[in-house]
Amino acid sequence: MANVYDTANQLEREIRELDQFKALGDSFGKLKESEEAYGLFKEFQSFQQNLQQRMAAGEEMTDEDASKAQTLAERIQKEPLISDLMEKEQSFSLVVNDLNRIIMEPLRELYEG
Amino acid sequence: MANVYDTANQLEREIRELDQFKALGDSFGKLKESEEAYGLFKEFQSFQQNLQQRMAAGEEMTDEDASKAQTLAERIQKEPLISDLMEKEQSFSLVVNDLNRIIMEPLRELYEG
Numbered sequence: 001m002a003n004v005y006d007t008a009n010q011l012e013r014e015i016r017e018l019d020q021f022k023a024l025g026d027s028f029g030k031l032k033e034s035e036e037a038y039g040l041f042k043e044f045q046s047f048q049q050n051l052q053q054r055m056a057a058g059e060e061m062t063d064e065d066a067s068k069a070q071t072l073a074e075r076i077q078k079e080p081l082i083s084d085l086m087e088k089e090q091s092f093s094l095v096v097n098d099l100n101r102i103i104m105e106p107l108r109e110l111y112e113g
Numbered sequence: 114m115a116n117v118y119d120t121a122n123q124l125e126r127e128i129r130e131l132d133q134f135k136a137l138g139d140s141f142g143k144l145k146e147s148e149e150a151y152g153l154f155k156e157f158q159s160f161q162q163n164l165q166q167r168m169a170a171g172e173e174m175t176d177e178d179a180s181k182a183q184t185l186a187e188r189i190q191k192e193p194l195i196s197d198l199m200e201k202e203q204s205f206s207l208v209v210n211d212l213n214r215i216i217m218e219p220l221r222e223l224y225e226g
Contacts, residue, residue: 004131004208007124008215014117016219025223058173092220095117099216102121106129107205110138 011099020092027088030081037081044072044082124212133205140201143194150194157185157195 015021032038051065076082128134145151164178189195 004124004127004212005215007120007127008212011117011120011124012215012218014120015216018117021219021223028223060171096217096220099117099121100213102118102125103128103212104209105125106134107209110134110141 015096018092018095020088020095024085024088024092027081027085031085034081037079040072040075040079041082041085044076047072128208128212131205131208133201133208137198137201137205140194140198144198147194150192153185153188153192154195154198157189160185 031041047068051061051069055061144154160181164174164182168174
């Protein structure tokens with residue numbers, strides 16, 4: 001029987017070959033080439049991370065946060081390079097979620113069975 | 114090249130054969146045989162789920178929650194069947210975390226590279 005780690009490494013290599021992963025890489029590569037769009041992407045990312053950390057620490061979302069989130073969302077919607085990345089992320093995450101569901105089936109069965 | 118879903122299914126079968134997974138299943142089986150210990154386990158589980166849901170919805174932890182959490186923790190520490198399950202869960206989760214880290218490496222590289 002193959003070792004679980006060998007199999008996980010095989011899966012890792014196969015994920016790299018997936019169309020959905022390649023499309024994501026291509027999209028991210030194109031985004032990074034645009035200074036303006038990439039800057040906006042980084043700004044959105046750090047805003048989101050900061051907000052998530054503060055919410056996890058029990059802070060409430062302020063009016064200022066809400067207004068900044070809306071402004072950023074509007075700017076992002078006008079940026080095709082970012083919309084494209086988000087679309088590709090979503091397609092890729094559908095596969096990853098399926099894979100996780102398959103791999104975690106033994107645990108689900110154990111506790112529900 | 115094998116299909117990612119075939120490989121995920123292979124990994125799923127191998128996970129079932131892992132010592133850490135079998136030990137977890139044995140431990141959970143023994144716990145379920147004890148009405149008292151299993152009742153306490155279910156009580157702890159539903160308390161935790163309820164608390165997590167309320168925290169996710171932005172509620173704060175009350176003094177009553179904290180006191181109930183402490184009482185449950187004390188009762189659980191005295192229940193060897195539950196301590197054993199938690200120990201086995203931890204060993205199994207170390208493997209699962211490793212597997213997830215391996216499988217998610219392409220995505221980490223893409224965004225950090």
